[in-house]
Amino acid sequence: MSRDTETGKEAAVIGFAHEHIAVGLLMKRYQNVSLVDLPLSTYDIIIVRKGMDGSEDILRAQVKTAPKKLSFTGGQRGGVDRQYKSDVKKYCQSTQTADVVIGVHENDDGSYSLYIFPTCLIEALNQDSISLAKIEALRDNFQMFEHCKERAWVLAEARKAGILKQAS
Numbered sequence: 174m175s176r177d178t179e180t181g182k183e184a185a186v187i188g189f190a191h192e193h194i195a196v197g198l199l200m201k202r203y204q205n206v207s208l209v210d211l212p213l214s215t216y217d218i219i220i221v222r223k224g225m226d227g228s229e230d231i232l233r234a235q236v237k238t239a240p241k242k243l244s245f246t247g248g249q250r251g252g253v254d255r256q257y258k259s260d261v262k263k264y265c266q267s268t269q270t271a272d273v274v275i276g277v278h279e280n281d282d283g284s285y286s287l288y289i290f291p292t293c294l295i296e297a298l299n300q301d302s303i304s305l306a307k308i309e310a311l312r313d314n315f316q317m318f319e320h321c322k323e324r325a326w327v328l329a330e331a332r333k334a335g336i337l338k339q340a341s
Contacts, residue, residue, distance in 0.1 A: 184238075191277035192217050192236045194285050199234075202315060215247060215270035222319075232272045232321065239276030243288055244302045245295045265301060268292045273321040278305060278312075286312050291321035294331050303336075310334035 192208060196218055200206040205221040216233035224230060237244055245266045266274050274295065276288035288311050290303075311317055311334070320326045331337035 188236075188238055191238050195234070195236045195275050195277050195287060198285070198287060215264075215266070216272075218275075230322075232318075233270075235266055235271040235274045237274055237276050239278045239288055239305060242302045242304050243274065243276035243290060243308065245274060245290075246301050266292050266295055268296060273318060276305070288312055289314050289317045289321070291317060291327045293321070293324040293327050294337065297328055297331070297337055308334075308336055310336065 196206055196208055199218065199220060203220050203222060207219055209217055209219055215235065217236045218234040220232040220234065222230045222232065235247065246263055247266060247270070264270065271292055273292060274290045276290065278286045278288060280286055288305060288308055290308065290311055305312075310330075317327065317330065320330075328337060
C-alpha cells in the first residue's frame with residue numbers, strides 16, 4: 174500500500190472515530206443523540222432535546238477533525254475510501270446544511286475537546302475555516318450549543334469573545 178493510500182485510510186478512520194467521540198460526549202450530556210446513517214447528509218449527528226412544553230427540538234451537527242483549525246467546508250472526501258455518489262461539490266456549512274459544526278480536538282494529554290461553532294456564526298464570518306486559537310471561547314462551550322439556533326444570542330456572544338468584529 175502506498176503512503177498516500179495509507180495516509181488517506183488513517184484520515185478516514187480518525188474522522189469516523191471523532192464522530193463517535195463527539196456522539197459519546199454529547200450523549201453523556203443530552204442523552205438523545207445519534208449518528209446519522211445517511212451517506213449524502215450534510216450533517217453527522219442529530220440531537221433531540223425536549224422543550225419545557227414537551228415539544229422536541231432537533232439539532233443537526235457536522236463533526237470535523239480540528240488539530241489546529243476548524244474547517245467549515247464539506248462535499249469533498251479525501252483518502253482511499255473516497256467515492257463521489259452525487260453531484261454535490263465543495264460547499265461551506267450554513268444554517269441550511271446544519272445547525273452547528275463541532276470540531277473534535279485531541280488535547281496533549283489524550284483527552285478530547287469539542288469546539289462548538291454555530292452555522293449562523295459561519296455565515297456571519299463568511300470564511301472557510303478558523304484557527305482554534307481564535308475560538309478558545311468556544312471550547313466545550315455547551316451554552317453555545319444549546320443556543321446555536323438563536324442568531325442574535327450567538328453573534329452577541331461571538332462579539333464578546335472577540336470572534337466577530339463589533340460591526341458584523
